[in-house]
Amino acid sequence: MCPKTSKTTPLLLIGGIGFVIVLVVITGITLINNINLSNIIRLNEKVASDSVSANDNQIKELNYVNNHPKNIFIKLPLSTNNNGSQSHQSSTPATALDANEENENVGDTRTLDQIRQEMSSVRQQQEHHHHHQQDEEEPKLSSVIWQGKPKSLQLKLPQQVQSNQTYTTTMLISPPLPLGPYTGGLIDYTKREKVVQMMKHAWHNYKLYAWGKNELRPLSQRPHSGSIFGSYDLGATIVDGLDTLYIMGLEREYKEGRDWIERKFSLDNISAELSVFETNIRFVGGMLTLYAFTGDPLYKEKAQHIADKLLPAFQTPTGIPYALVNTKTGMAKNYGWASGGSSILSEFGTLHLEFAYLSDITGNPLYRERVQTIRQVLKEIEKPKGLYPNFLNPKTGKWGQLHMSLGALGDSYYEYLLKAWLQSGQTDEEAREMYDEAMLAIMDKMVRTSPNGLTYVSDLKFDRLEHKMDHLACFSGGLFALGAATRQNEHTDKYMEVGKGITNTCHESYIRAPTQLGPEAFRFSDAAEARALRSQEKYYILRPETFESYFVLWRLTHDQKYRDWGWEAVLALEKHCRTPHGYCGLRNVYLQEPQKDDVQQSFFLAETLKYLYLLFSDDSVLPLDEWVFNTEAHPLPIKGANIYYRQAPVTLPAAAGGAAASNAS
Numbered sequence: 001m002c003p004k005t006s007k008t009t010p011l012l013l014i015g016g017i018g019f020v021i022v023l024v025v026i027t028g029i030t031l032i033n034n035i036n037l038s039n040i041i042r043l044n045e046k047v048a049s050d051s052v053s054a055n056d057n058q059i060k061e062l063n064y065v066n067n068h069p070k071n072i073f074i075k076l077p078l079s080t081n082n083n084g085s086q087s088h089q090s091s092t093p094a095t096a097l098d099a100n101e102e103n104e105n106v107g108d109t110r111t112l113d114q115i116r117q118e119m120s121s122v123r124q125q126q127e128h129h130h131h132h133q134q135d136e137e138e139p140k141l142s143s144v145i146w147q148g149k150p151k152s153l154q155l156k157l158p159q160q161v162q163s164n165q166t167y168t169t170t171m172l173i174s175p176p177l178p179l180g181p182y183t184g185g186l187i188d189y190t191k192r193e194k195v196v197q198m199m200k201h202a203w204h205n206y207k208l209y210a211w212g213k214n215e216l217r218p219l220s221q222r223p224h225s226g227s228i229f230g231s232y233d234l235g236a237t238i239v240d241g242l243d244t245l246y247i248m249g250l251e252r253e254y255k256e257g258r259d260w261i262e263r264k265f266s267l268d269n270i271s272a273e274l275s276v277f278e279t280n281i282r283f284v285g286g287m288l289t290l291y292a293f294t295g296d297p298l299y300k301e302k303a304q305h306i307a308d309k310l311l312p313a314f315q316t317p318t319g320i321p322y323a324l325v326n327t328k329t330g331m332a333k334n335y336g337w338a339s340g341g342s343s344i345l346s347e348f349g350t351l352h353l354e355f356a357y358l359s360d361i362t363g364n365p366l367y368r369e370r371v372q373t374i375r376q377v378l379k380e381i382e383k384p385k386g387l388y389p390n391f392l393n394p395k396t397g398k399w400g401q402l403h404m405s406l407g408a409l410g411d412s413y414y415e416y417l418l419k420a421w422l423q424s425g426q427t428d429e430e431a432r433e434m435y436d437e438a439m440l441a442i443m444d445k446m447v448r449t450s451p452n453g454l455t456y457v458s459d460l461k462f463d464r465l466e467h468k469m470d471h472l473a474c475f476s477g478g479l480f481a482l483g484a485a486t487r488q489n490e491h492t493d494k495y496m497e498v499g500k501g502i503t504n505t506c507h508e509s510y511i512r513a514p515t516q517l518g519p520e521a522f523r524f525s526d527a528a529e530a531r532a533l534r535s536q537e538k539y540y541i542l543r544p545e546t547f548e549s550y551f552v553l554w555r556l557t558h559d560q561k562y563r564d565w566g567w568e569a570v571l572a573l574e575k576h577c578r579t580p581h582g583y584c585g586l587r588n589v590y591l592q593e594p595q596k597d598d599v600q601q602s603f604f605l606a607e608t609l610k611y612l613y614l615l616f617s618d619d620s621v622l623p624l625d626e627w628v629f630n631t632e633a634h635p636l637p638i639k640g641a642n643i644y645y646r647q648a649p650v651t652l653p654a655a656a657g658g659a660a661a662s663n664a665s
Contacts, residue, residue, distance in 0.1 A: 177644055180621065188563065195612045205582040213231075214602065215600055219579060227599075236283075242261075243610075244606060267305065271326060271327075273326050275323060288303050291303065303358055310327075312330035316394040316395060320374060338400070342393050343391070345413045348374055353419055386440070406473045406476050407473035412631040416631070418483055454504070469522055474548075474549055476502055477499045477553065481499030482499075514592050517577075518546055519589050535588075547569060550615055551566075622635050
């Protein structure tokens with residue numbers, strides 16, 4: 001006789017099996033989610049302590065969030081599209097347009113004067129809301145750059161400036177510059193959005209694998225400790241790239257970087273020999289631009305903090321600074337390889353924009369005095385054949401070896417002569433005179449034309465032309481053109497001719513390589529033109545100089561070829577330099593499948609992508625009559641022409657001989 005079976009046994013068995021199945025499913029889903037979210041967790045865990053408090057209600061909102069509606073843009077007038085119909089331009093930020101929207105922008109026939117008037121109207125409304133302005137004393141532009149032959153950009157200055165009396169502004173309380181993206185009739189939205197996506201790819205991978213470090217190694221997916229700033233956590237990519245994020249309107253990414261600077265950035269405990277030049281153009285320049293954009297005092301304080309750490313380098317018999325300074329001990333020295341212990345022209349000559357502006361926004365004249373001393377040494381010293389050698393001994397005040405270049409070791413000194421004049425509202429005539437004298441000597445002694453008609457600027461060593469041009473010198477196409485556009489004189493046409501010619505030559509150096517990217521240096525001989533011939537000259541490290549000239553020439557001429565050339569470069573960067581985890585340079589641009597160098601340079605975010613973004617933007621985004629770009633592409637405002645100059649209030653001298661008090665903000 002079989003034992004009697006309970007009726008509940010099958011139910012319990014079925015229930016148990018069901019429970020196991022549900023448990024397995026839940027566990028599987030959890031594992032899948034964990035896998036999918038692993039990168040997000042890795043990305044956020046490194047920045048959580050540097051970004052926001054756990055309680056969102058305790059977050060201190062940024063200045064630009066409180067003080068202006070960040071998505072208000074210019075309401076553009078009716079424009080005619082390619083079909084002859086009329087439509088309104090969008091006043092909201094756009095990331096991409098469909099074909100109809102793109103046609104509307106192609107059909108915009110407004111002049112730059114009209115765009116300027118619209119921008120001026122918006123700014124006047126902002127100014128009226130935030131502070132009282134004496135409009136009758138504001139410098140006005142008598143003419144603007146536009147198509148065809150560039151017109152002179154002359155500032156009509158207030159009477160008190162023309163008579164050398166003290167001139168102060170109340171721009172300190174100017175509203176923040178609105179976050180991009182900007183709208184307008186000259187934007188190529190599709191191409192510009194591509195550049196924005198490149199920026200996001202570069203930034204997000206830096207954040208994931210190298211947050212707080214200086215640069216990223218995309219192939220290795222780790223920080224680049226071999227950069228010029230070493231292994232210290234200086235956040236070079238953050239400081240260098242932050243204004244690009246701001247211009248592009250990438251608010252979340254901008255806020256991440258701003259929070260890191262507030263919580264983590266300091267040079268107080270950095271016992272390292274930092275380059276005075278590189279630290280100035282990337283860190284001081286980046287902070288100053290962000291202060292001009294936002295009015296956030298954090299950036300002014302950080303800029304002054306960094307500049308103060310560089311000041312010991314200026315303690316030399318001549319006032320010409322050393323190249324390297326230990327920011328903790330104050331010990332300074334020059335590179336051992338530099339001619340006879342010399343300082344380098346492009347380094348000590350590329351401080352003026354930042355230090356002069358820092359004096360104006362802090363009310364401390366010390367910084368301007370330091371760079372003005374450098375200016376006087378260079379003005380008074382005898383120059384061989386009117387040219388500046390690349391090396392100068394800071395102890396004796398004597399030139400080193402007679403090597404001249406508009407590329408490496410010389411380049412940005414000449415840039416800062418022109419731009420110091422522009423930054424001053426065209427009142428620093430000394431700078432403009434020195435610029436013209438230098439450029440005329442360079443055109444006479446160093447600018448040449450190849451047998452096939454390519455204009456280039458050669459290095460000169462001991463009176464012998466090398467017929468070699470650095471990629472670094474490709475910025476000079478824009479430099480010559482900007483010199484032509486900002487003053488009408490007997491040299492204007494020649495400046496523009498040389499500027500266009502050099503820019504064309506640099507483009508040729510790109511398209512003559514299979515990768516469509518230009519080499520570090522290229523030569524001109526019977527065997528080749530605009531090609532690198534030596535193996536150590538064939539690399540490309542994401543440099544921006546050629547794109548800088550495309551941008552400037554586009555703004556000055558609106559010749560479509562400059563945008564076309566820029567787009568060629570975007571496609572080449574995407575094809576050869578993009579990796580799943582960022583962008584790398586190339587070891588040989590003449591190979592069909594070149595090896596990558598595994599470094600995402602901070603200047604790729606600060607300069608290369610910024611210039612490409614601006615190339616496809618409207619002229620009202622950082623107009624050239626209101627901003628000058630430092631040599632790291634950080635835009636600084638022009639005095640008297642830009643409401644974002646934010647000069648510190650200064651107490652005017654008392655009528656009865658009383659001492660004037662400087663009042664730093």
